Each structure stands twice: as structure tokens, then as C-alpha cells.
Amino acid sequence: MPEANRYLGKPLKRKEDPRLIQGLAHYVDDLVLPGLHHAAILRSPYAHAQIRSIDVSKAQSAPGVVLVLTGADIRDSIGVVPCAAQIPDMKAAPRPVLAHDRVRFVGEGVAVVVAADRYAARDAIDLIEVDYQPLTPVVDPEKAIEKSSPVLYEGYKDNIAYRWQLEGGNLKAAFKNADKVIKQRMVNQRLIPVAMETRGVVAEYKPGERQLTVWSSTQIPHLLRTQLAAMLDQPEHSVRVITPEVGGGFGSKLNVYAEEALVGFLAMRLGKPVKWIETRRENFQNTIHGRDQIQDVEVAFKRDGTILGLRVHALADLGAYYQLLTPLIPTLTGLMASGCYKIPAIGVEIIGVLTNKMSTDAYRGAGRPEATYMIERVLDLVAAELKKDPADVRRKNFPKLADFPYATPTGVIYDSANYPRSLDLALKNSGYKKLRQEQVKARKQGRCVGIGLSTYVEICAMGPSSAMPAGGWESSTVRVEPSGMVNLMTGASPHGQGQETSFAQLGAEILGIEPADVNVIHGDTAIVPYGIGTFGSRGTAVGGTAAYMSLMKLRGKLATLAGFLLDVDPAKLVFSKMKIFVKSQPSKSIGFGEVVAAAYSAKKLPPGMEPGLDATSFFEPGNFTFPFGAHVCVVEIDKETGDVRLMKYVAVDDCGNVLNPLLVDGQVHGGIVQSFGQAMLEEAVYDEQGQLITGELMDYAIPRAADLPWMETDRTVTPSPVNPLGVKGVGEAGTIGATPALANAVADALSPYGVRHVDMPFKRERIWKLMQASSRRAK
């Protein structure tokens, strides 16, 4: 890190915001090209059916329609939707771009219409006649693995996609030596990501140049380009992917979707630009879902609260097909099963199950919220069983500071942490002791108040390439232009995280210039060097480090040149306030712009120095990072209705060094809100026929501002040794740390009613029924 920080770590307002707030930003649907045509997709109304025949004749002759294609028409021209995850002995479940023989979930694409306008396309899909032979849908994952269940794929003997196992330490001994063992079943329900902007694709093909350009609302433009080239059998340099503004992703756009290839294909086939914009209903039915695990947990512990062993058996509902990372996500739950505790023995078995539903995949947190929820509930179950304070049981099981880097029995190595420090701060900030006293009083008054605690660790900054399906590095190219303005191109693909601001701060700090002079470019494969993208809280920790490396290279070159021009030792130069000067002798100084001009005019360069100022770097991280924190919250339940009100929320997060505290706070706030959604409101519900009955925002509740109290956030800073910036990542922390805090608070509130555990979401009726049942028992 360079000397005194002028911009780094400072709360600069986001450069992105003015255009977003003023409605000046451009999303995919804002793109209008000459001759633009529109696609609409006919989707299956059945969860499971055989397609007997499709009659498109009426649609074909409808006004404005230029093309109608079915799955059978394109199956030989477009490859299947790619899955990058491989698990030993995994059954294949590839998704065709349009179904051609069997449909396997409600909303699966069956045919596509292209018309001159969006209305004509939509009207025409109602004219397509499909003769379906309905099959028995497989909806409940527990029934799906029974021998008697119908199977989704012909030739498979069951619906088990894979069994993934992991064991570390001596489990047998742990359970044998335990004073107590608790078992608990927990359901981590299926969620719908609900990005504010639905997905959308525009594609244009220029036959002369043989160039296909695809604009898509995606988090991974380069990976998408590579996959599209393969799916469409085009050379990769003939495909360009551009991500305009992306209105929220949360992992739901960390994927390669059927429509991205389909729209590209249609543009090539027609020689006309084609647009497809997902409707909200399509978004609910046909964009990936998250979570959906049923966990059976068994914990062995000693009377003093020491945890000896943990067994987790989880059913992960994968849905009907694999999207990009579908099978991989549940295994992250296994890797993180240890939480921030030193548990000597852990065994995890995950059974991936195929069902007639939309695929699950990475949704903010992606496998880790399921782990954290499980282990944090376990800690509270142990505390409740032993009648100990949950904070004390946590403290008892934290690894010692000297244990770091700490290797868990699940095979991951936690980079750095100070769990007691974040817990102590959260307890202090929340006034925990006083809260407990107030709770006693409230209970005496007949009020139902609960206090919830969670101490979490997550796995971030994805990740070392050895552990990533398509490489885990990130790239950057930084160019100082002749005028001294800087273009910083990042292979990361920010879509709301704010890296146009934080990377500009980084550039300004390192080069001694102003953040306004650093323009961050991302999301265009023709401009930006190949990158992996933004997901897994990696944008800053991996992408930022790649940017840092290029900036440092340029700084080195500028210093060499400035030293040459000033006739001083470059090692003695500092960069600040648009000047490069000798630290001990500030009069020995040259303007930043002068040095840049010298590099381009190339009239007076040190021997052997190339003209120009351009650097590219690839950062390969040596490990993941492991951010952590402690959250405390208070809920009060209306005893007459079961309504849970969140009264207080205190978060302490440690994401290592912070480039911009406003961005970190924003991520934490948003994450807590999404956690609140999972805990209190959200659940994707399929009925027995496989119909998604929470199919729109009228029925799928997401949190609103008025649902939440003021969130008190604070930080501890434990720099990560994994990258030179010392940052860990914070994009998912809120959704990982907050859900269990809320769940523990609700369980705590209900403990006088003899309730040990209740599954999310904590809908009013569910809570009310538990309280009613308890009162009936009492009578």
C-alpha cells in the first residue's frame, strides 16, 4: 500500500449513482437498434410432460411474425446449456435450449416466436398448439429419492443426481465421547432472487464481419462469450458480449442461460437484431432459484459446551436441469459446515436430487448461508440444551488466535480472524447484557421477546483456480492516456457493487491523482481483457488486486521516468496531488501530466524504456478469504397474531481492509434485508402438480423498507494475508450472517412455549400455530 491515504478507505459517494438516480443509465431493454425484432417464448404449463406434437402453423401466419421455431428445429444447431461443475459419479442433466421431447418444469421453453414488434410476438405464442402427454410430476425431494418415485430422465434408475461425502476427524470417537447428542431437522427453503431488472438479451449479427454481438444482463460477460461461441459453434473471436447496466444479479445472472444462446442464434438466422426481455413471471419460473436444502443434523458435545463432532445429512433440491453451477453449490455448504468453530470431527453427506422444478444455483451466499444457518442454529440448540448463554457457548468453541491459518476438518484453511473481538464488539454495541435483563422483564409482563446471535465465517474472494471450474483469477488493464486521464479495465463485472468508485479510489491513491480522472470500464469483451466476472464476493479481493497490480506496474514505470527526468533515485519518489516528487525534498518535483506526456511524446526516455503507459495483470489468489462477524438482533412477537417484528439489529462485520466504507455498509445493509426476506417472508412454493404458486410479486413477498428497523453497523478490521490489499470481500456477508441471527431470535422468543426449532420463513400463521399448540398443551 502506498503511503498516506488520501482516497483509499474514505467514504466517497458512488460515481455510478447520479446516472442511476437520474434515469440516465442504460439497461438491455433501453437498447434500440435499426430493424430490431422481438422474441417471445412459449413455455410449458406442465411440470412434467412428453411433447407429442407442436403445431406452429397459426403462429407462423400471424401478422408481423417472421419466424417460429420449436425445440426440434434448433436442437442440432444450438448446444445444451453448459454446466461447469463436475462431481464424481454425477448423473448428467443437461438442459436443451428449448425442450424437444420432454418438459421437466413449469416455465421451460418449448418454442420461440420472432416478430416485428413485441406485442405481435407475444400474441403469436398463444397460437402455438402443443399436444402434451402429462407425466407424474416429481416435486417433493424426499419423495423424489424413494424407489417408487417416477424418474425425470429415461434410463436413470432414480432421481439422485449425486452423493457427495466429506469426512474429517474421528467422528465415531467424537460421538462416543460426547456427554450429549442433539438431532435436528432444518429446512432451508427455496428462494427466488428477484433482481429488480429481469434478464434480457439483445443480439445483432453482422454477416460481412461475421460478428455476433450479444448484449446481456449478466455477471460474467467473458465466460458467457466463451460458452456462447461453443453453443453456437462460432469462433470465439466472432462473438462479443456487452453487459450494459445490470439491475441486480445476486447470483441469478451468474449463469449461461438458454435465451442468451437462443437470441444470438435468432439474430444470426434472421440477419436482424433480436431482443428478448424476460417478464417478471418468466423471471420467477425460469431464472435460477436459491437454497432449497433439507438438513438432518446431529451434534455431539460435552457438558461444558465443547462441541466434539457434527454430522450433516442434506438433501439438496437441484431442480430439473443443471445450470452453470447447480450441482456445485450444495457442496459449499459442506465445506463451510464447521462455521467459526473448532470442531474436531465433521461428516457431511449431500444428496443432490432432481425434481420437476427450476434449477437451483448460486443465490447471494450460495451454499454458505445454508451452512451458517445450520451451524448457528446448532450452537443455539446446544446452548439451550445446556441452559448456557449462546455467546458463552460460541466463545468456548472459537479457535485460538494462534490456530490461524486454521484448517477445518472439511478441508478449508481460514486465512485470518479474530472471532472473540467481533463478538465482544457486537455484544457491547447491542448492550447485550441489558437486553437480556429487559427480556426477563418483558417476559414477566407477558411479552414475547427474543434475542438472537450469530457469529459467522464465510468463504469469499473466489478463488484459487485449483478450486474453481473455470479459473479463479482476475485481470485488469490500466492505461494512462496521453492527457493523464486513466482508463482502468477490469475483468470483474460489477453490477451494483460500486467498483467504478472504489477502483477509481485505488487508482487515484496509487498514482497520486484524482478519482474523477480514473474511468473504470467493465463488461465489454471487445475492450476489457478476459476476466472471470463478479460473484462469490470476489470483485474487490481478486479483481481489485489485479487492478492494483497493473496500477503498481504503471507507477513503477512513471517513477522510473520521473526519476530520469528529475535526475533522482526513483525509489525516493512519492505520488501525490498530481505531482511526483522526492519525499524528503518536495521541491524536486514534476507534474504527473508532464511525466505522462513524456512517456507518449517519447522524445526523452531512459534507455530501453518503451513508450506509452499501459499495463495488464492477472491475479491468481493463493487461497480463498474468510470474512467473519457477529450479529445481534431483537424480535418481538405479537402473541395474538404470530407477527414477528424486528426491533433492533446490530451487525459487526470484518471484511479485512476497506476501500470505501459507504460501499461496505451498503452491502451489509442490503444483505441483512435479503436475510430478513428469507427469515420472515420468502418461500418459493410449488404445489403438488409442480405449479409455482408464488409465481409473481403479488404472492411472493420480499422485504420493504418499513419492515426493518435502523441497522447499527460496525466493523473490526483483520487484514487478509491472501492479497496485497488485505481485503476479504463483503458482498454476501449480510445474507450469511443475518439469517441465523434472526432465526435464533425467533427460537429464543418461542422458548417459553417449549419450541426448540422452527423452520423459516417465520410467517405469522406458522408462529401463531406453534404458540397455540403450546397453550393447548399447557391446558
Added chain:
Amino acid sequence: MIPAPFDYVAPKTLEEALKMVDRHGDEAKILAGGHSLLPLMKLRLAQPRYIIDIGRLHGMSYIREENGHIAIGALTTHAEIESSSLLRAKCPLLSETAATIGDVQVRNRGTFGGSLAHADPTADYPAAALALNVEILAASTAGTRTIAVNDFFVDMLTTALRPGEILTQVRVSPLAALTGTAYEKLHQPASGFAIVGVAARVTLGSGGKIEDVGVGVTGLGPKAFRAVGVEKALRGKKASEQIFADAAHFAAQGIEPLSDLHASADYRREMAAVYTRRALRRAFARAQGKA
């Protein structure tokens, strides 16, 4: 999210609108604020051939006192009802109810008349309209008639409006002396509509007796209704916590509550009692000049 094709007409006068409604009959839907109709059309659950947009008619958006009652034009928005100083002073229940509808955008566009005519079983206004005994004016080419609110809600999405009629005005009496009102709502967290909504009006007589009471309930069954059992249990009795609690148990009497994703019939029934008691308690406090 794209509706099926339809023809759009925007009459300039009520007479013109009535003629169009008369001519197109069942094939036409009247568009006021559009906040119920358009979502249904976008999902193609409603596919009318004609849309008659009365939203541009002049002189149908007002709240004024005339002949001893308050007249509210059918096109008056929820936001206007929410913020009307006249209503807040003389019939605050409508303002209070309007404030619980949807969000700011919905309240700025949705209309009072549109909501009543749509008769969504989980809409908020019907409860208040029933508790207040409003009168509804319906115009047709044959003239205008008055419908008592007790006769207005017929079934799910069905009212006493006849083909060819347009709801033009709602009349409500200013609250009598010693009267308090309240609306208590358990909202469905996704849509904001009522799982149970109870509007209560309590008028006190001498010695703290309940002289008159009106209780309207929405969300429970296929249509909003008056909780006659509750009213009967209270009329003429001396107001007390206990009597409100006892009476509230009659809220769902004779009703087979809806059961859906958001609430079972049992829960709805129980909540009807809880919210009725809460509404009565608050209306009573207000009748006494408290709260």
C-alpha cells in the same frame, strides 16, 4: 406482461361513456385508475375487447359537502381521500383506510370508485364503506339510481351494478357526535391487500352505552360483509374491553373463510376476531375523545 389486443376508447363526457358502456356490454371493461384491471390484463386473466377509459372525464374527482352528506366522486384517488381535510375532520375512517392501500404510486393512481366497483374480496374500502353505511350512485343511459352499500357487494368481484351502469359517486354521512372509527388490517405481505381488514364505527349514547355500531369485514370471504353478529352483541350494551372481546368472536359467524397460500381458513377466522376487537377498542377510545 403484455395484454391481449383490445380497442381503447376515451369518452369525453359521462353521457358518451354511458353510451359506450351500453353498446359494448360484457365485451367492455371500464378503466379508471387501472390498478386492478391492468395487472389482470397483463397476465391475460382479463381479456376485454374494449377498454373504456373514464379516467379523462372531468368533474368526477371531488370530495365535497352537499345536503348534509359528503359526496365523493368515483375518480377520486386513494391519495386524495387519504389527505382530504374534509374527510379527516368529518369521516376519518375513509382517510385512515386509504392510507393502508398499496404504496404511494398505487394511491396516486387508484380510484375510490374503481376499487368499490371491482369488489376485490381483499380490498380495504369495502370494509369501511359497510361500516359507514355509504350510498353508491350508479348512472346509466336510463338515469341515476342509489344503491345502499349493504346491497352493493354481491359476490367475488361482483357488485349490484347492472350492465350499462357506471359508479359515479359515493355518499357518506359525517360522523355523528360521540362517534369513533378505526380500521385494523392484517396485510398480506406480498400484495399489501387485507388477509383480514376490519372497519369499526362506534357511537356512544348516555352512560357509555353503545348507541350505534357498524362493523365491516374484508378479506375473509368471497365478499366484504357487515359483521351483524358483532353489531348485535354490542348495540345498547355498555362498552367495555370484555364486551368487545366477546362480541369480536362473532366476526366470522356464518362465513366460510378463504384459505390460501397466505392464511388458512382457521387463521383467518381467528384473526377476524383479533382484528375486530382491536378495531372496536380503538374506535371506542376515539368516541371517548381519546387517541
